[in-house]
Amino acid sequence: MGVAPSDPGPDGDWAPDAVERGPAAERDRAGERGAIALTGRGAVSGMLAVFFFSLLVASWLQWGALAGASFVIGSVAAAWYTKPRDLLTAVVSPPLLFFCTLICVKALTAKGSMVISTVEGTALTLANVAPWLFAGVVVYLIVAWVRGLPQSVAGLRRDLRPDLTQPRLGSPRATGGREGYRPASRRYR
Numbered sequence: 040m041g042v043a044p045s046d047p048g049p050d051g052d053w054a055p056d057a058v059e060r061g062p063a064a065e066r067d068r069a070g071e072r073g074a075i076a077l078t079g080r081g082a083v084s085g086m087l088a089v090f091f092f093s094l095l096v097a098s099w100l101q102w103g104a105l106a107g108a109s110f111v112i113g114s115v116a117a118a119w120y121t122k123p124r125d126l127l128t129a130v131v132s133p134p135l136l137f138f139c140t141l142i143c144v145k146a147l148t149a150k151g152s153m154v155i156s157t158v159e160g161t162a163l164t165l166a167n168v169a170p171w172l173f174a175g176v177v178v179y180l181i182v183a184w185v186r187g188l189p190q191s192v193a194g195l196r197r198d199l200r201p202d203l204t205q206p207r208l209g210s211p212r213a214t215g216g217r218e219g220y221r222p223a224s225r226r227y228r
Contacts (some may be wrong), residue, residue: 082120093105093109103167110171111171114137114179117129117178119186133176138161213219
């Protein structure tokens, strides 16, 4: 029977987290999901390929459901197979990547005036796949949340503002909570 990282070991010591164990732990966790563990760039590249070819086929067949399904499948697969440390990249990029890919595909398949056809085709396709986009965002955010998105966001905040990990002077955490809140004295003239 294996020991979960959050349970103490038989001698009372805590088992190290995946962050403490390093790259080997990420490979072990990837084995739980399958043999694939993508980096952030790999996830973005995979979504780009799925979005581009699916949108191209959907444009030729004039089948809007394929365009929406490609967004759901590509973004959920990216959230599922991306390494936990790169989840933030895989979560932020799908809507923008889908939009940019859609513009490129509509420009490639434009008939008549390229600008008008591209703008019109993009607007109509976005209106057609809006429910798919909404459902895809909800599903891939749930998958990413379960896989550790809050820890990725907390890590980003720590990296951007290292002073936030230190308690502020005068806060209950800095004083140990013994003093509590004391309002400043008011001086009247």
